[in-house]
Amino acid sequence: MRALLEKTANPPRPRIFACVDEQGICRAFRQSAHAPGPASWHEVNEQRLVWLGAPLPESAFTSR
Template sequence: MRALLQKIFNTRNPRIFARLDEQGICRAFRQSAQPPGPAGWHEVNEQRLTWLGAPLPTSAFTRR
């Protein structure tokens, strides 16, 4: 029971990823604990719907 409670209360916030096409235009967002895959997904600080269809500002990218 203790292990179950620790899993419930120790959950981390999901990370946010943006999918960029070849020109650097944002095409999709995804929240996940792991990176979705190598195909153009980049971790970002936040998700803004106004970024869809536009290049992301440099300040959007997470520094890790």
């Protein structure tokens, strides 16, 4: 019972992914527990709306 309560009390945080085109421009963000299918999605540390339509800084990418 205790294990069940711990799982429901602290659900995992959704991961943040950015869709980056061939030129390195951020086109979209997505939050999900699992990585989206296509290879153009990359996990990032945070999502900032000012990054849309611009290249992502190297510091944005996670080290996973």
